[in-house]
Amino acid sequence: MSDLLAALPRLLPEAVRWVEAQEREILRDGVPLTERHREFAVAVGVGQPALVRVKIVMELPLPSGAELRNAAIQTGLIGSNTHGMTFGHGVLLRTEYATERLLSHELRHVHQYEAAGSIDAFLSTYLRQIVTVGYERAALEVDARAYERDS
Ligand SMILES: [Zn+2]
16 A cells, blocks of 8 residues: 555545545535434534535446546445445435435545545545555544444
C-alpha cells in the first residue's frame, strides 16, 4: 500500500472531482430523508439533514480513470463487500443491502464530511487512513460503525 500512499497526493484531486460529480448527481436524482431517517441523521451528528439525498442503486459507481479505479479496488474501498457509499450529502445504497443500519452508517459519514468542512478535507484524511491502516481499521470507518443503529 506504500505505493498508494505515495500516489495519494497525485490521485486526490481526481478523487475529489469524482466525489463532487457523484454528489451532484445524487443531490439531483435522490430522495430526501423521511422524518424517521432525519431523526437518525440528527442522532449521528448530521448538521444539515435537509440537504441529504439518498439513492438506491443496483451497483455502486467506479471512477472512470484507471489509476483511481484500481486504487479504489486495491484498497477494498469499492468492491463486492461495499454496500453503500457517501459523497458529501449524497448517499448511495445498494438495493439488496439498503437497511436502516447501513443508512445510519452512511449518515455518520455525512457528519464526517460536514465536520471536515469540505469534500477535499474529508477525502485527504479518509483516503490517507485507508491506504495506511486499511479499510477495516481506518478511524473514520471505526467511527461510522460505532454509530450504526436499527431503531
Ligand atoms: Zn463506511
